[in-house]
Amino acid sequence: MTWLASHFNYVVVVILMMAGLFIVFSSGNLIKRMIGLAMFQTSTGLFYITLSKVSGGTAAITLKADSETGRALAAPLDPAYVAQFGVDGVVYSNPLPHVLILTAIVVGVATLAVGLAIAVRVREAYGTVEADEIDALSRVAAEQAEPAP
Amino acid sequence: MVEALHWIGGAFIVAGALLSILGAVGVLRFPDVYTRIHAASLTDTGGATLMLLGMGFLSPLGFVTLKLLLVWGFVMLTSPAAANALANAAYGAGVRPRIGTFQIMGDDKPGPASSGDGAAS
Amino acid sequence: MSTPILDASFALNVALLLMLVAIAFAVVRTRSLLAAILLMSVYSLASAAWLMVADAADVAFTEAVVGAGVSTIVLLGAILLARGETERVNWKLMIVPGVLAAVVGGVLIYAASGLPNYGDPASPANSHVGRAYLEATYRDIGAPNVVTAVLASYRGFDTLGETVVIFAACIGVALMLGFGSRATLAPPTEIPNDQHVVLRVVAKLLIPLIVLFAFYVQFHGDLGAGGGFQAGVIMAVAIILHALVFGLRATMAAVPVSLARSVAALGVVVYAGVGIVCIINGGGFLDYDYLFSPRVEAMIPANLLGDPNHVHHWGQHFGILFIEIGVLLTVSATIVTMFYGFAGRTIETIEAERRT
Amino acid sequence: MLVAAGVAGLVVAMSLMIVRAMIGPSHYDRILAANSFGTKTVLLIALMGFLFGRPDFLDIALVYALINFVTTIALMKFFRYRTLARPLGAMGRGAGKDG
Numbered sequence: 001m002t003w004l005a006s007h008f009n010y011v012v013v014v015i016l017m018m019a020g021l022f023i024v025f026s027s028g029n030l031i032k033r034m035i036g037l038a039m040f041q042t043s044t045g046l047f048y049i050t051l052s053k054v055s056g057g058t059a060a061i062t063l064k065a066d067s068e069t070g071r072a073l074a075a076p077l078d079p080a081y082v083a084q085f086g087v088d089g090v091v092y093s094n095p096l097p098h099v100l101i102l103t104a105i106v107v108g109v110a111t112l113a114v115g116l117a118i119a120v121r122v123r124e125a126y127g128t129v130e131a132d133e134i135d136a137l138s139r140v141a142a143e144q145a146e147p148a149p
Numbered sequence: 150m151v152e153a154l155h156w157i158g159g160a161f162i163v164a165g166a167l168l169s170i171l172g173a174v175g176v177l178r179f180p181d182v183y184t185r186i187h188a189a190s191l192t193d194t195g196g197a198t199l200m201l202l203g204m205g206f207l208s209p210l211g212f213v214t215l216k217l218l219l220v221w222g223f224v225m226l227t228s229p230a231a232a233n234a235l236a237n238a239a240y241g242a243g244v245r246p247r248i249g250t251f252q253i254m255g256d257d258k259p260g261p262a263s264s265g266d267g268a269a270s
Numbered sequence: 271m272s273t274p275i276l277d278a279s280f281a282l283n284v285a286l287l288l289m290l291v292a293i294a295f296a297v298v299r300t301r302s303l304l305a306a307i308l309l310m311s312v313y314s315l316a317s318a319a320w321l322m323v324a325d326a327a328d329v330a331f332t333e334a335v336v337g338a339g340v341s342t343i344v345l346l347g348a349i350l351l352a353r354g355e356t357e358r359v360n361w362k363l364m365i366v367p368g369v370l371a372a373v374v375g376g377v378l379i380y381a382a383s384g385l386p387n388y389g390d391p392a393s394p395a396n397s398h399v400g401r402a403y404l405e406a407t408y409r410d411i412g413a414p415n416v417v418t419a420v421l422a423s424y425r426g427f428d429t430l431g432e433t434v435v436i437f438a439a440c441i442g443v444a445l446m447l448g449f450g451s452r453a454t455l456a457p458p459t460e461i462p463n464d465q466h467v468v469l470r471v472v473a474k475l476l477i478p479l480i481v482l483f484a485f486y487v488q489f490h491g492d493l494g495a496g497g498g499f500q501a502g503v504i505m506a507v508a509i510i511l512h513a514l515v516f517g518l519r520a521t522m523a524a525v526p527v528s529l530a531r532s533v534a535a536l537g538v539v540v541y542a543g544v545g546i547v548c549i550i551n552g553g554g555f556l557d558y559d560y561l562f563s564p565r566v567e568a569m570i571p572a573n574l575l576g577d578p579n580h581v582h583h584w585g586q587h588f589g590i591l592f593i594e595i596g597v598l599l600t601v602s603a604t605i606v607t608m609f610y611g612f613a614g615r616t617i618e619t620i621e622a623e624r625r626t
Numbered sequence: 627m628l629v630a631a632g633v634a635g636l637v638v639a640m641s642l643m644i645v646r647a648m649i650g651p652s653h654y655d656r657i658l659a660a661n662s663f664g665t666k667t668v669l670l671i672a673l674m675g676f677l678f679g680r681p682d683f684l685d686i687a688l689v690y691a692l693i694n695f696v697t698t699i700a701l702m703k704f705f706r707y708r709t710l711a712r713p714l715g716a717m718g719r720g721a722g723k724d725g
Binding site for chain 2: 464465466468469472475476479
């Protein structure tokens with residue numbers, strides 16, 4: 001039970017990642033695949049942010065050490081804990097994964113758009129976005145594959 | 150004094166949360182799109198007003214209050230406009246109000262551009 | 271060593287993650303692509319709320335504007351062009367991926383046992399470089415927002431790479447879908463004539479406010495949550511709202527395609543230019559301490575930002591400001607170009623299909 | 627304490643909205659659920675700032691309110707009109723005329 005409590009986030013990350021992976025593998029629709037890929041990417045983000053969380057921490061926008069907010073944040077925590085892991089009397093979460101994921105999200109939407117643009121061009125060239133139909137068409141087995149109306 | 154303000158603010162926040170739950174139950178239980186829009190949009194703006202007011206009591210007067218006012222302004226501006234646009238679009242698409250098993254303004258018409266149906270095509 | 275898990279925070283963490291799982295299963299289950307896109311937008315909102323619980327304010331900001339806003343709109347544009355609104359189901363094809371996902375998932379969950387506990391302050395990830403940034407940022411740079419400082423200064427070269435990738439994606443989408451400029455040439459097609467007066471009035475009120483808010487996010491970025499990426503997307507969303515309500519043709523008259531195209535390139539040039547100026551002044555690439563020559567730096571009044579006693583790193587302040595402007599330009603122009611590409615192609619495609 | 631109760635209430639309301647977004651039945655119900663979910667997220671974010679002692683993150687709630695509106699309009703427009711490019715109609719004018 002304590003294992004589940006302390007590793008719950010990782011379990012959820014894996015479930016979401018596998019949901020994305022399942023969509024990418026099982027769906028023949030190129031656009032649904034891009035949705036699956038987006039979900040997969042989000043789960044990676046969740047993983048990084050999970051690692052960066054520090055108990056009792058706050059967002060990495062630094063406060064003045066003697067500010068009222070800083071003291072209020074440190075009040076419920078053990079002073080020894082704050083002294084060991086805090087910076088100037090305030091405990092912060094790790095900012096580095098935030099930086100990585102922040103840019104990854106914006107790059108992610110840009111690549112999503114590129115993938116979708118490719119899907120659109122595939123639709124215009126083949127008349128369908130279903131992968132199996134595209135396969136059939138490109139094998140020049142036209143009588144086996146009816147393009148979607 | 151500060152303690153009293155905290156209790157007042159907390160009461161407003163809980164009232165707002167209860168209103169939100171009420172609206173969500175309405176969205177789940179009501180029979181058609183229009184009544185659901187009604188439930189959601191009324192309780193969204195009402196709940197937001199109560200909650201933001203409560204948060205205003207919790208924080209000292211200052212920059213945070215200004216931001217709360219801005220959030221309130223945006224919610225009051227966008228939420229009804231979105232509800233209006235949604236109802237307008239649903240009506241245009243041919244979805245007709247329904248009370249119980251009665252369709253009070255005639256049957257659903259298939260819209261010219263959209264079928265409005267979840268399991269469409 | 272016991273770590274104090276704050277109960278409210280942890281309960282919220284669990285609740286929001288369970289919501290994410292529920293939505294993810296709904297996305298897997300649904301056959302309707304439209305429902306999947308809608309659920310993905312809800313998914314983004316929930317995950318952004320979760321990011322707030324995990325203290326990632328800047329990431330939550332980005333996820334909110336990008337995940338719930340832009341990627342929904344881009345996906346809708348793609349569905350519009352692909353004309354497929356439901357995917358076909360082949361249950362036989364589900365077995366192998368299902369087994370594969372279950373096996374890989376099982377292995378990953380087993381491997382997760384080796385990872386540090388949630389919120390462990392002494393984990394390797396949290397105790398070395400992240401902590402070093404927290405300790406050094408205020409001394410080196412003087413910006414309270416460590417995320418912006420790391421993004422723009424310590425890892426500025428990395429961010430330049432990301433900006434170039436976004437620019438490259440802009441070019442890629444534009445090359446594949448066109449810049450949407452032909453949309454203005456096509457004759458207007460009829461859509462149902464509903465009255466949307468309320469929407470038009472509210473949009474007219476909101477668009478300037480959104481642009482203003484984008485500038486606030488831009489220039490407030492090193493003090494609070496925000497920065498060039500977020501501001502760029504918000505700016506683009508304002509333009510997209512204009513296009514949604516007043517039509518693509520009106521938007522293209524206000525923000526021409528050529529403008530968006532050149533601004534996207536200009537942003538990268540501004541960013542790289544700041545780096546080159548640093549080299550000219552004797553530093554390394556993007557080493558903002560050398561942004562101004564000593565003579566220029568001496569001319570900056572000490573009380574420019576109030577507090578004349580604090581030692582300001584003017585090069586860092588202005589370097590971050592300039593490159594964030596570059597990021598803003600590239601990101602906003604890229605997203606606008608993408609929207610033009612997806613939304614503007616519609617009419618062309620309809621016309622082309624009508625002819626054939 | 628009361629703030630935590632408010633947060634819990636919002637989480638319950640959000641869960642109910644997800645149920646509505648899943649079961650539909652029409653797309654308008656789903657858009658409505660997404661929009662209402664978004665408004666509740668705005669309040670949740672704002673409230674979380676107070677719960678965790680950093681109320682200065684209201685900017686994020688602000689941006690949610692804006693983005694939520696734009697997404698709702700895009701979804702509504704798509705489901706109703708199947709286009710993102712045409713202008714929405716105004717009083718007395720044909721929808722296609724000024725576009």
